[in-house]
Amino acid sequence: MLPVTGLDGPTDAALVAAWQRGSEQAATDLVRRHASALTRFLAGAGAGPSEVEDLVQEAFFKAFRGIDGWRRESSFRSWLFSIGSNLHKDTYRRARGRVVLSIEDYDVADLRDPASELVADETAERIQAGLTKLPRLQREVFLLRVQQGLDYAEIAEALGTTVGAARVHYHHAIRRLKELVP
């Protein structure tokens, strides 16, 4: 039986079960818990400031509507990331050829956290720029592993690939970023 509570309150599985019984509070809790991570992931993956909020909203909407499609053997977060990644991929395909935005473009958006400006990491920005030059899977594997802390099994689940392929993509991304980010 899945645990119902963890260190941070009810587990995702418990909240999902509550949502399936009609609890809107459970859905709100799931959004609170995962919105920030999904937002950072999509922004890091190259979604523009005007897209990120729409993508995150759509990802949660699709997740809650299709909650029966979540297989309990993967984490809710990696399943949510898979929805977000697919939505971002579709958006990118529709806007074929558009240049992926770098993080500086977020300066004009309301999404910026003023406090974090004080600790803006120049290297992170250079990595963000370097990520735009990587193939999509390498970029997303790097972000899920380094930015989100997912293990290879969760990454494989989120991106619809194998553990071995995720590992290879990660090491290719690292090697390429070493060249791109001096």
Add this chain to the structure above:
Amino acid sequence: MTCHELSERMPAVARGNVAWTVDEAEHLSRCADCRAEWALVTAGAAVAGNVKLDAEALATKVLYRLRTEPVVPRRRPFRWVVGLAAAASVVLVLSRGTPPASLPRGPAVPPLGVDLPGLDGLGTSELQTVLESVETPWTETSTADAPSLDDLTDQELARVARGWEN
């Protein structure tokens, strides 16, 4: 301690979940390649760190959409084609798989491979007579119940042999 082992541990250490061991820290201090990767991983953890979203407002919007937008049944394009093809396959198998009961199966008749020049000289009425004798139902000419050569007596066999020789 290898570079690969250190590489595998970097994300967890960068996120503060675990700390370097003495061996790992020593390897890191003398391996420039690992230090370059470590710099990437620590900085990579902060990518898009300044991008925030109002989770409460987001939850409100999502719930509003869930309440107001109708559930659209998932459409599977060309699903009807698959059903039609399956139905057609079943009909085809049923129609061809078993022979009609009204058509009796007879013994295979080898094609006639010899000329019958004698027929050329026959008149219409004579040909009609020959055709009538040929067009008897297969059941009447079936050899299924006819005695085989094994069933004949010696005298009958001799008579058949003489007929062939003539």
